[in-house]
Amino acid sequence: MARRKYTEVEEKLMTEIAQNLKKILKSKKWFQKDLAEAADLSTSVVSDYLNAKTLASPGVIEKIAEVLGVEKSDIDPTYAKLSERRNPSLVPLVGKICAGDGILANSNIEDYVCYPFPSKKQPDFALEVKGDSMEDAGIENGDIVYFKKSDWADYNGQIVAVVLNDCNEGMLKRLKWTEGSPLMTLKPENADYEEKQVRPNEIIVCGVYMGHFKPFKEEQPC
Template identity: 30%
Template sequence: MNLTPRQQQVLDFLRQQIQTTGLPPSMAELMAAFGWSSPNGAAKHLQALAAKGVIALTPHKARGIRLLEPLETSRTTTADTLALPLVGRVAAGEPVLSMHAIERRLIVDRWLFQPRPDFLLRVQGDSMIEDGILDGDLVAGKATPDAQHGQTVIARVGEGITIKRLHHQDGQIRLLPRNAAYAPIDPAVHEDFAIEGIYCGLLRRA
């Protein structure tokens, strides 16, 4: 199988989308992930993959894409890219990676982050500027309910999601900003609070 680098990225995206959601991506999701302005770009790459025998296309059917290799095999592929969900508004009581919270998926270089992330979250505000995390950045997070003292975490507090430095000593949890203009957050006992993930790195548009 001789694929161009772009065709390999598209195939990796199809694999990851099916593994994550159980469904192939829509044309709109492909366009958003790769920055194509019309369905023609997505259709051209899908047709090329079909011609090379790695996928099958069902005409006139939404999400009519089928991999022609077992997912068990595709899981072992050493691709250099990740298709990460970009998380938007998270409703109260829902996990960060709930279906309704995902805006779209972005293709990123897997070697940019450590540890390997599960999602991207857009930063709002300047409470973490001393750590180089700026308003509008896309922060990569690894989904986990556990974090160590001193780690930067993505946390749910009440009806919002925030990025802060975790202070956890003697049973006391505080979320510390990295901007002297902001006060620490002390989650109340009755408040909806959970650690949703740990910080893995960020993306910033030039």
Template identity: 60%
Template structure:
């Protein structure tokens, strides 16, 4: 069976988990085989985690942390929470994106999520996706999307979070326009949904998309 294709963010997470696991095993003088036996995970699963081939699941992370007597955050930094906000790579999750019918604009910080690319421009906040209107580019229900604050798209066709007509309900869509036309099209990546058409003065852009990962399904 073909291996799952991971996003760049997920690949960075895999790399971080593998690095942390190797360091902990070395510190404790344990082998891959001993870790597999102690956690009741197969040696192939442990090997895949250590060799950056598979992204560890929440259950596996818990088993490994329990056996090694370490915190989950020592293995996977995405488990860090708002108690660790001193970490500059922790991005606030501020609400839910309803990627079918709109954005649930709850601006209270729910938690913090790790951004695994410290040498790149950091997002300003993250949103939790609800719906499947952007599934064509791999953004699905339950995913976490990283957002950089912006008042307009950087280029024609960029994915943005937009509010329409001053409402508190918004949407995650691809923003497109045509030369000579004032109409802005907010385009889904799922043929089940229709594009939203609006004039520039009817749209408020909250930010632009910077990447995503599958927190609920992959970690």
């Protein structure tokens, strides 16, 4: 099976991940097979990561970081270290999601927004909602939505940030599926919008919903 063609940004990220993994393995005196066994991956897959031939998914990065005892950001630089942010409770606000294959490129970060629950698990990124397709879920135009970086939903019906393969723009929808059916449903929370039926290979999930808030909006003078 032919390898898919990666974008220039993805290739650069793959190289950085490979270099970081090699440094970590060397410091721990681990071999390629040690990582493969610990992370329950094949040696060929690990070899591809170490030689920058395949882009590791967020789920794989999380698994590898866990078995190596390091932060995800020590492997994948797209995970901003909380200690490097101006404030531990500040979250990157991205203007465009899923450039390429689910990557949150640094160039897409427009600002940083506060996460109001510093004692809880911090989100990886935030988006400003554009449109009203999720208003029945309480998510309205202009709201800030927080996400955990992930390549699939944690459960059936979860709200996710997702992109269709043939579209560069991301969307916020519930991801639902039925056992035995090859199709997934991208479900809006507004009766004025239609559901979209897709196959798993037709979408890229970039993150799962962690909450949202409504920014204070000044009243316009009469």
